[in-house]
Amino acid sequence: MFPRLLSIGVLSLGLLLAGCALPIEQAEPEPVLGPDEFALRIDRLEADLAGRCDLQQRRQADQEQRQSELIADVREVGTLVRHLRADIERLERTDSEPLVQCAADELGLANKAVVGRSEWIGLPDVGTYLKARVDSGAHTSSLSASEITRFERDGDNWVRFKLGVTDDDVVVDDVRDEWIEAPVERRVRIVQAAGEESRPVVSLMMTLGPIRESVEFTLNDRTHLNYPVLLGRRFLMDIAVIDVAETYLHERPEFPGGRPADEAVDDEDDRDDEER
The missing domain is CATH 1.20.5 (Single alpha-helices involved in coiled-coils or other helix-helix interfaces)
Structure with a gap:
């Protein structure tokens, strides 16, 4: 009996010792970031x-x-x-x-001014005269402008611009590089072969002979054309008719710094409004 118990004890001790020798798995420690790696992660x-x-x-x-x-x-x-x-x-x-039996009244011409296909116009708020092509084929009048800049004033849309004129254009020299500011009345979309363009429309006081009216102008660069101003049928409606056989029927307005009206004939010519 004793020898058997001794054998069992020896066997148990051997198994215990063998179990202690088994490897124990341990979790790998978290890698420690160096200063450079930490800075790189922060940068990312x-x-x-x-x-x-x-x-x-x-x-x-x-x-x-x-x-x-x-x-x-x-x-x-x-x-x-x-x-x-x-x-x-x-x-x-x-x-x-009622219909009136009068040729002029029947045509609606009784109180309308007659203008030629080319005329001098004045811009009192700007202080200059300019040449204009009168064209009933155009809906809206147009004024040549450069450096057009949009801004807000009292919550309304305004534009700041300069007259788009060349050295060949007749204008009061003092206003060539002057800034002009005006509220934007609306914007129009112009579709051309080069694509679609949105242009601002401003209202400026304009004179032409006996006519003194506030006229809406679209602003765009016309320096490649012969006339810095185009007068369309919206301006002509109810106030003027065109005599296409005549040019410069009305005297050029005078402004401080400009030339006298009686010298205007030296500056007058009649060219189609085509690219220079």
């Missing part, structure tokens, strides 16, 4: 954050631009509606007027 995080901020700012800028364009479109539609209502009222008044 900063770059990622900066990229996300730039993306957010670009999205916000795009949204603000779309909002501004939408507001401009709404204002343009409102202006067009007002003009349409005025045209309807004018037509209603015309339809209600």
Whole structure:
């Protein structure tokens, strides 16, 4: 009996010793970041954050631009509606007027000024005279402008610009490089072969012979054309008719710093409004 117990004890002791010799798995320690690796990770995080901020700012800028364009479109539609209502009222008044047995009145010419296909116009608010091509084929009048800059004043859209004139254009020299500021009445879309363009429209006081009217001009660069001003049919409506056989029927207006009206004949010519 004793020898058997001794054998069992020896066997148990051997198994115990063998078990103590078994390897014990241990978790690998977390790697310790050195200063350079830590700085590299921080730089990556900063770059990622900066990229996300730039993306957010670009999205916000795009949204603000779309909002501004939408507001401009709404204002343009409102202006067009007002003009349409005025045209309807004018037509209603015309339809209600009795017919007069007079050739001039029948044609609606009784109180209209006659202008030639080329004329001198004056811009009192700017302080200069300019040559103008009169063209009933154009809907809106146009003024040559450069360095057109949009800005806001008291919540309204304004533009700042200079006259777009060349050395060959006849103008009061003192205003060649003067800045002109005016509120934007509306914007028009012009479709050309080169693509679509949006142009601001401003209202400026203009004189032409006996005519003194506030005229809407689209602003665009006309320095490649022979006339810095184009007068369209919106200006002519109800106040003037064109005698295409005549030019410069009215005297050139005078402004401080400009040349006398009696010297205008030396500056007058009649060219088609084509590229120089």
